[in-house]
Amino acid sequence: MPPEEENELLRSQLKESEEQARRAAQAGLDLLKQQDELQEQLEEQRVEMTNALEVWNLVHTV
Structure with missing residues (x-):
């Protein structure tokens, strides 16, 4: 996987984790x-x- 795709995947996973939190x-x-x-x-x-x-x-002790 090219570094750009890996970075995008990691950003997406981070965003999802932050949303879940x-x-x-x-x-x-x-x-x-x-x-x-x-x-x-x-x-x-x-x-x-x-x-x-x-x-x-009060009612029952009178």
Whole structure:
């Protein structure tokens, strides 16, 4: 293979590798965002359940 073709092939492979790394990084960021959103939902539900339990305890201890 002539050096020019080999260089072009290597450039193409490098470009593809860089694109794969970029996509993987974006997927990781997307997962972190989803995890944060789920954590917020979990905290909201915890607060709601705590409040409901406190109300239940007040009603049933009187």
